Amino acid sequence: LRTLDVFTPKRPRNLVLSLAACALLCAAYAGSRRLAPWSPKHGLGLACGVGAALVFAANAAHPLRHRLMRWVPTAPWLQAHVHLGLVAFAAVLVHSGFAWPDGELGAGLLGLSAWTALSGALGVLLQKWIPARIADGLRVEALYERIPALREGLVAEADARVEGAGEVLLRFYRRELRPLLSRPQPSWAFLFDVRAGREQSLEPLRRTRAFVPPEDRERVEDLVALYTEKLELDAHLSLQRTLRAWVVLHAPAAGVLLGLVAFHVWAWAWY
Amino acid sequence: VSVPDPREELRRRYEQRLELLVPAEARELLALPLFAKVPEKARDKVVEKTRKYLHLVPFSPGETVLREGDFSDSAYYVVSGEVEVFLSPRAPGERRPAPHVRGGPQPPRATTEQERRAAAMVGRGRALAGFPVEPTGTAVLGPGEVFGEMGVLSRYPVSATVRARTPARLLRIRLPGLRMLMAAAPEFRRAIDERYRERTLGLHLRRVGILSELSEAEIAALRAKAELLSFAPGELIAKEGTPATSFFLVRGGYVKLSVEVAGSDLAVTYLRAGDFAGESALVLDERWPFTLQAVESVELVRLDGRDFQGFLSRSPQLHARLWRETLARLKARGKAARDPVASAYLQMAIESGLIHGESVLLIDLSTCTRCDDCVRACADTHGGQAVFVREGPRYRNWLIPTSCYQCSDPVCMMDCPTGAITRAVGTLEVTVDASTCIGCSNCANNCPWGNIVMVETGESRPDGRPVEVSSKCDLCAGRPHGPACVRSCPHGSAVRLSFKDLDRVRAALR
Numbered sequence: 031l032r033t034l035d036v037f038t039p040k041r042p043r044n045l046v047l048s049l050a051a052c053a054l055l056c057a058a059y060a061g062s063r064r065l066a067p068w069s070p071k072h073g074l075g076l077a078c079g080v081g082a083a084l085v086f087a088a089n090a091a092h093p094l095r096h097r098l099m100r101w102v103p104t105a106p107w108l109q110a111h112v113h114l115g116l117v118a119f120a121a122v123l124v125h126s127g128f129a130w131p132d133g134e135l136g137a138g139l140l141g142l143s144a145w146t147a148l149s150g151a152l153g154v155l156l157q158k159w160i161p162a163r164i165a166d167g168l169r170v171e172a173l174y175e176r177i178p179a180l181r182e183g184l185v186a187e188a189d190a191r192v193e194g195a196g197e198v199l200l201r202f203y204r205r206e207l208r209p210l211l212s213r214p215q216p217s218w219a220f221l222f223d224v225r226a227g228r229e230q231s232l233e234p235l236r237r238t239r240a241f242v243p244p245e246d247r248e249r250v251e252d253l254v255a256l257y258t259e260k261l262e263l264d265a266h267l268s269l270q271r272t273l274r275a276w277v278v279l280h281a282p283a284a285g286v287l288l289g290l291v292a293f294h295v296w297a298w299a300w301y
Numbered sequence: 302v303s304v305p306d307p308r309e310e311l312r313r314r315y316e317q318r319l320e321l322l323v324p325a326e327a328r329e330l331l332a333l334p335l336f337a338k339v340p341e342k343a344r345d346k347v348v349e350k351t352r353k354y355l356h357l358v359p360f361s362p363g364e365t366v367l368r369e370g371d372f373s374d375s376a377y378y379v380v381s382g383e384v385e386v387f388l389s390p391r392a393p394g395e396r397r398p399a400p401h402v403r404g405g406p407q408p409p410r411a412t413t414e415q416e417r418r419a420a421a422m423v424g425r426g427r428a429l430a431g432f433p434v435e436p437t438g439t440a441v442l443g444p445g446e447v448f449g450e451m452g453v454l455s456r457y458p459v460s461a462t463v464r465a466r467t468p469a470r471l472l473r474i475r476l477p478g479l480r481m482l483m484a485a486a487p488e489f490r491r492a493i494d495e496r497y498r499e500r501t502l503g504l505h506l507r508r509v510g511i512l513s514e515l516s517e518a519e520i521a522a523l524r525a526k527a528e529l530l531s532f533a534p535g536e537l538i539a540k541e542g543t544p545a546t547s548f549f550l551v552r553g554g555y556v557k558l559s560v561e562v563a564g565s566d567l568a569v570t571y572l573r574a575g576d577f578a579g580e581s582a583l584v585l586d587e588r589w590p591f592t593l594q595a596v597e598s599v600e601l602v603r604l605d606g607r608d609f610q611g612f613l614s615r616s617p618q619l620h621a622r623l624w625r626e627t628l629a630r631l632k633a634r635g636k637a638a639r640d641p642v643a644s645a646y647l648q649m650a651i652e653s654g655l656i657h658g659e660s661v662l663l664i665d666l667s668t669c670t671r672c673d674d675c676v677r678a679c680a681d682t683h684g685g686q687a688v689f690v691r692e693g694p695r696y697r698n699w700l701i702p703t704s705c706y707q708c709s710d711p712v713c714m715m716d717c718p719t720g721a722i723t724r725a726v727g728t729l730e731v732t733v734d735a736s737t738c739i740g741c742s743n744c745a746n747n748c749p750w751g752n753i754v755m756v757e758t759g760e761s762r763p764d765g766r767p768v769e770v771s772s773k774c775d776l777c778a779g780r781p782h783g784p785a786c787v788r789s790c791p792h793g794s795a796v797r798l799s800f801k802d803l804d805r806v807r808a809a810l811r
Binding site for chain 2: 040096101103104105107108157158160161162164165166171173174270273
């Protein structure tokens with residue numbers, strides 16, 4: 031059920047409306063196709079092309095939302111960006127007559143539209159999946175920029191904790207644990223399980239407990255807590271980095287698409 | 302027409318504030334009739350203990366001592382001269398509008414009317430609009446009179462403007478000093494209580510829904526029988542399961558109301574000034590159905606159960622109304638026991654101090670993508686310096702960022718030597734005027750939640766130390782569309798809640 035939550039829209043009404051618009055476009059395409067041979071240069075084909083181009087231009091203004099129309103809250107902006115983007119992709123499909131274009135420009139436009147739409151959808155899913163996983167599975171909350179400083183703090187705390195410890199614990203800490211504590215260990219596995227690998231990572235440290243004198247056992251427990259916290263920071267690092275990085279798949283492609291659309295419109299008008 | 306120089310006014314205010322912060326001399330205090338009310342044996346000790354909270358301040362004719370709608374941390378005792386009390390002219394029955402916060406609290410959804418009624422476990426007073434006062438126009442107070450004590454004890458905004466009528470010398474008594482004096486001098490306490498009983502209690506009782514229809518004579522009789530009590534923080538007021546023999550009306554402070562379920566205390570709600578409890582238990586002739594405990598220093602009005610029932614029994618309509626309310630509260634009690642999660646949220650709010658908040662920023666971590674748009678929007682609105690930090694305590698999936706709660710009772714406003722930190726009349730946002738802030742850190746040190754920070758301005762003092770000013774959330778004062786943090790959140794994860802409306806808090810945090 032948790033997994034399915036990702037597919038639950040925040041504003042179901044908006045999704046229903048955009049899907050209805052897509053269905054309407056497809057129905058209109060089917061009806062129009064029966065009446066006359068399909069052409070992207072006339073009638074519905076042209077209207078869909080122009081509409082999609084306008085939506086692409088409007089959606090490209092998304093990063094400028096804080097400067098343009100400051101009185102509009104950001105949440106509706108994002109909703110409009112996502113749902114209009116979906117409808118625009120449907121309009122592009124209708125514009126192309128649901129066929130792969132012959133020319134390189136047409137193929138590029140359709141390919142980039144599909145890539146932009148799919149990467150956008152991936153972003154929506156990641157933005158719903160990752161925060162829910164972090165809130166559910168991690169006790170620590172960290173600002174992305176402060177993760178290195180927090181990790182250094184943990185190392186300093188661990189260094190202080192092992193001061194005066196017995197030889198066995200000290201050797202284990204210096205050789206095994208400290209290097210692990212001080213370097214980030216990002217992993218894709220955190221995307222599916224925020225506690226991925228935690229037990230395996232902690233196991234050697236827990237086993238050490240049997241080999242240290244009784245007075246060092248409390249130190250081992252403290253080190254377990256510190257290392258657990260560090261593993262949570264690793265999960266934060268990986269997941270927050272993913273939340274920031276996915277846009278690399280989307281924004282440059284969208285920029286190129288906008289440029290190609292501008293060229294396509296100019297070429298159509300010129301010739 | 303000569304225009305007063307604002308800097309001159311500022312300097313005058315600053316000097317006056319500095320004067321206010323100088324403790325009064327012990328010998329001067331001992332000469333005041335006020336201290337004659339303290340038993341002689343304890344007098345020197347009381348003076349020494351309270352001195353740091355007592356300041357002798359001169360006022361020129363026409364000078365304002367208290368301003369209607371402001372929050373005050375002090376009562377005043379007239380040493381010499383006269384002051385005049387002005388009440389805003391108001392039509393009969395007209396009420397002052399309740400102060401509001403910019404952008405308003407934004408609960409995601411409201412509960413239904415039925416749910417709201419069922420959740421009304423206790424009687425609720427009206428919004429924090431001001432202490433009830435008789436519309437008597439003006440009054441003149443002379444030596445030996447005390448004023449401002451009701452506002453400071455109840456944490457209501459000041460209900461009248463007070464100006465010096467003649468050259469006057471006033472003893473400013475800050476809240477801790479007032480409490481100490483009331484505890485040390487039973488006669489002084491009695492005088493304060495009598496004034497409350499005479500001037501306000503009747504109106505206060507009328508605000509209790511079930512008593513609102515009693516006749517003047519009946520209210521006067523209740524007033525005479527009412528007992529005025531004080532409780533220290535953490536003190537038990539009534540224990541669940543013990544015989545209920547009282548009706549309580551809260552004058553000031555917060556009271557936690559909890560029920561015991563499976564051996565642990567579940568906070569159900571809390572009572573604040575104007576709220577009341579106990580009448581249901583009295584009418585059902587049952588034991589206390591919940592425990593009442595003072596969260597902080599609390600002032601209560603107690604009516605004896607027999608007196609209370611006696612009045613109710615004379616009016617069948619009142620009795621019927623009481624039964625209806627009792628039924629609703631019994632339902633709420635069952636609901637609280639069945640829903641420990643809601644209770645846990647309340648407990649968290651009480652423990653973390655969120656109950657004081659008029660507009661608390663909360664971030665839902667299960668939907669927040671950590672994009673920091675809220676922080677950027679805050680910085681854009683405040684000249685590049687964000688006034689909140691997206692870090693703080695976490696409760697379940699909610700982050701409570703380090704951002705001003707805009708407390709009902711803003712203790713940060715006490716001790717500001719230049720009056721730079723203020724709450725405008727009719728609003729609930731507390732703002733700092735950077736041009737008059739001298740960076741003394743008093744507000745930051747006074748804020749119990751650490752939500753005020755000192756930031757460097759980039760300038761240096763003559764001794765080389767950096768110039769600092771106080772920085773806190775002002776709910777984006779000057780921005781027409783309200784707090785930028787909430788409006789700029791693309792996922793609707795940032796919300797602002799007033800912990801005064803517990804039904805909405807429950808609905809929002811679920």
